[in-house]
Amino acid sequence: MQDKLLKLLEDVAQGNLEPQKALENLKNLDFEPVGDFAKIDRHRTLRTGFPEVIFGIGKTPEQILQIMQVMNQHGSIVMATKIEASVFSLLQPTLRQLRYFPEAKICCLGESMPLRSGTITILTAGTADLPIAEEAAITAELCGFTVKRLWDVGVAGIHRLLSHREMLTQAEVLIVVAGMEGAIASVVAGLVSCPVIAVPTSIGYGASFNGLAPLLTMLNSCATGIGVMNIDNGFGAAMLAGKILNLAYRDKTITV
Incomplete structure (x- = not known):
């Protein structure tokens, strides 16, 4: 070499x-x-x-x-x-x-990478989805992005999500983490104009098939603007969100 x-x-x-x-x-x-x-x-x-x-x-x-x-x-x-x-x-x-x-x-x-432009907003349907959401959040923060967290706002109590409507509409890119049936990704994508990255988790009862049910729900969403990661891939979601922001801020992003 x-x-x-x-x-x-x-x-x-x-x-x-x-x-x-x-x-x-x-x-x-x-x-x-x-x-x-x-x-x-x-x-x-x-x-x-x-x-x-x-x-x-x-x-x-x-x-x-x-x-x-x-x-x-x-x-x-x-x-x-x-x-x-x-x-x-x-x-x-x-x-x-x-x-x-x-x-x-x-x-x-080592230290986190230099601060980059843009904010990644991450939300979960339930508390059980936190490990995968935190994988995305910590990955993004170590790579230099600002992260906003919004936990436990699933469709079983949809008013919890709607009470944060302003936060959602101001987001630049959203990562939505959900197990069970994964319906929250479609709901969020129907409310916002930014890209939505859906992450199915292996959380749920037997018929969720270790994340296959939310994966299929997210893939079959009737809402537009959703990209779907593989099951439990919080890291991949952070990388995709980061690339979206790097492209959006191409002239401003710090060279590393």
Whole structure:
């Protein structure tokens, strides 16, 4: 990788390559292996505006530890999602600066990214949906966005939602998190002009099929302007909301 980078810099210095073209090449320059089980995407932030994030499920604590240690050498924030408290307790003795957000099941090293323009509003149908909503909220905050939270405003008591009508209509992008039948996403999308990102959760009785019922409800919504994430994917919802805001504020967004 060093040889490729040196050649790139020499081409710029000698006038054989325009600086803008060099930047484009840097975005896809290389990756860094961790043992024989992972390859870190070194320039994902350059390409997408957001860093690579570790998905915790299916990885051993030792693998997560090694990946975080290598990523931390490059100075940007290091995040891992779907981290159980028991796994964090095994990581923290070695990574003394590791922070943990238990409800969101996210741990991170380093400071949050620089403040970005735009606000992400997140609401839940019920209290049981909070872990996935907090996954979205903490992800967004660590990535530099301002977050507004509105919890437990589902359709079983629709007046709770309607009492926040002004907050909804002023939102720039909304993440709606719901289990059971997931009807709240359609209701919200029918009230607002901004994009709505619906996140079905695996909360509900047996016939909700671990989130399949709200997923299908959200996909079949008659309200327009809804994008639907996979079941329990609060992280993905935050990333999509962030990209929407980055595009809306393209000329104002801080370069990271």
